[in-house]
Amino acid sequence: MEKIQLANDLSLSRIIHGHWRLKDWNISKEETLELVEYCISQGITTFDHADIYGNYECEALFGEALKLKPELREQIELVTKCGIVLPSENRPDHKTHHYNTSKDHIIQSVNQSLHNLATDYIDLLLIHRPDPFMDPAEVAEAFKELKQEGKVRHFGVSNFKQSQYDMLQAHLEFELVTNQIELSPYNLENFQDGTLDLCQEKRIAPMAWSPLGGGDVFTSQDDKAVRLRETLKKVANELGTDHIDEVMYAWLLSHPAQIMPIVGSGKKERIDRAIKAQSHTLTRDQWFEIYTSSMGYDIP
Amino acid sequence: MEKIQLANDLSLSRIIHGHWRLKDWNISKEETLELVEYCISQGITTFDHADIYGNYECEALFGEALKLKPELREQIELVTKCGIVLPSENRPDHKTHHYNTSKDHIIQSVNQSLHNLATDYIDLLLIHRPDPFMDPAEVAEAFKELKQEGKVRHFGVSNFKQSQYDMLQAHLEFELVTNQIELSPYNLENFQDGTLDLCQEKRIAPMAWSPLGGGDVFTSQDDKAVRLRETLKKVANELGTDHIDEVMYAWLLSHPAQIMPIVGSGKKERIDRAIKAQSHTLTRDQWFEIYTSSMGYDIP
């Protein structure tokens, strides 16, 4: 599998395994380990986490699996996030849903993530959401300290628009290496509002969350879903596959921005379809058919 | 009171007194002087004007007061604006409402402001509105000449969005030092469209006009006003005050962008509430409760 180089000393696998729903998969730590090893065997070496996933529990579920075979740590890249505060029975001191990008919070969150993930370092830490109350100078201090201490190797953001990205970058001594954003044929917002343009301008490869658009395209009866599903089926047929998720992954993978889709499934056959997608090459006709089908009107 | 440094040789008081409605206050020049001295005694040393305020009359009303005690000039910072042309019985040659950011107009407007304000120099001149007919090179010439002649010490803008700010800045030989924009819990536009991000990126502290949102939040029965008022009352209660305007000022003052609210009231008790607001510290929970209450929906 292709590796995408984000920095001199950091490359992620083109396809990333996401552990947003790890808790919902309801699998033992042995099964989790088995799944992780399956990913690695297929070249998927990057695993995406966040402090809050699974009500603050997913990181530790992964960590428990990793403890069974700690030597895997050297073979993988761990991505996690911080900055959202969620009320939760696991965090009784959290009163309201808000963002916290203070230096203290970021550092505490990373320390907890290190503990949960059973690791000494995080390869890539992302600020989970743009915080309207952000002090970019404080974030810069936190990042600098975490880097100096070796706790985090590189930093990025998630769901940042241009102004938010530029604001934070202006206060950092080193370059942000990615922006994890929603990108799929079903959700074109970041294709159209300048966010993906910014990634290409800055030469930072974006990570794509919800690369299948959250699932509506498979089952929803709303006009957009029906229309896009038909187009995806047509292209799937042209490509010789029965699976429209392969087409959606291929649509992202064929884009020149070096988009890294995050596969959020615990089922091997679904992971396989993302891998298989790498073998499909979309024509420009096909890429635009999907694009305009999602929009619902033609390009000018 | 805290001073906010905008340039090596220019600091404004954190809270600014605004004279938009000075004429409506209907007070004598002695009373105006008394009010100004009250502000100074409380640490409010910066006074915000514009050529057009009060139908082109407010600057001169302030100047008349200042003439009574000219030695005050050294203790204060005067901000004024130009660029809007209003039809007015005081300007019979003005035919239509439009913007004028030509070199001649800017210089003539400053000369008139100097005369009206009874001063030899303006500390900070702002272009009042982004002018769709602006020639940034002409504005740059005007600014350069005014600076060289010592008539204006520093320059900024008001109500500029990112593209307008970048356009003008690209033509100037020195940095704009502020953007005076509408910022309040009631009006989040500049928090959400990148304008405040730009200020933080460029490290320029913004001045906030209508920091109380124009008054609707106190009395209006529309959904947003009612909802926000309830939240402000709840937080006021938590902070131990009866005054939601204190909470609104504190909400702005606690933001890391070093927002300088402009208090537009001639009543000492209202000015006092802005000053008092500095002693309140909002938690992030409280800050976001107010933010999402104003939006009407939760953050993602």
Next chain:
Amino acid sequence: MEKIQLANDLSLSRIIHGHWRLKDWNISKEETLELVEYCISQGITTFDHADIYGNYECEALFGEALKLKPELREQIELVTKCGIVLPSENRPDHKTHHYNTSKDHIIQSVNQSLHNLATDYIDLLLIHRPDPFMDPAEVAEAFKELKQEGKVRHFGVSNFKQSQYDMLQAHLEFELVTNQIELSPYNLENFQDGTLDLCQEKRIAPMAWSPLGGGDVFTSQDDKAVRLRETLKKVANELGTDHIDEVMYAWLLSHPAQIMPIVGSGKKERIDRAIKAQSHTLTRDQWFEIYTSSMGYDIP
């Protein structure tokens, strides 16, 4: 006629003749030549084309005329565009309407344009539309090769917003010299969304397509058209002309961004009105009356 300098060795005539509808004019090559020579005699030396105009036929119609008097080539500037793929009986291999900004497509398109236009070089090549599937590094390679081979002297874009412009520029070794955008009193989008600001920031003079707003303002009964038409008539009257198209051209020409309107008519009297517009000077009152009439509400 004024020349607008876009680069050390490239100046365009302030008014540009556009050949979008050359095929619809239904004129012989001798008549086309006569029209071109008329333009040149009036100082209009720049001619705007695109590969796709007239179903891929307009460039060649112009080329046939130029072959009648090849010595004209030295006196004129040829602008053309590429990047849109249209299904057409003239391009049977084109299956769908899409964009193609691959290196191969750009180079093939330019080679075809050189052949069609009967010239050895294009003065200015524009990417016709921002391509959501663009690889800016590939475009940069194509541009570099075309410049080195002397096939294209300078490069620009058309219909690009800020993020798209910045993305492409970041990958080029030389500066884009223009952005051809829709600009007219009837369509203010690029005046209001930062696109014209970007041109002024970067000091690149924009070319204006549909400078008369596509014709609705002359005949449509919708509110905006009626309102703007009345205002244009009033200003026309003040300027001493019967032709509101003169006013619309003058409105663009008087703007400080050095807008170059593209006149898309084959009728000399209509071309004359664009030329005549240069002699009108709008006051700021008039400029803003037209601007706010188009908006339908006053400026703040």
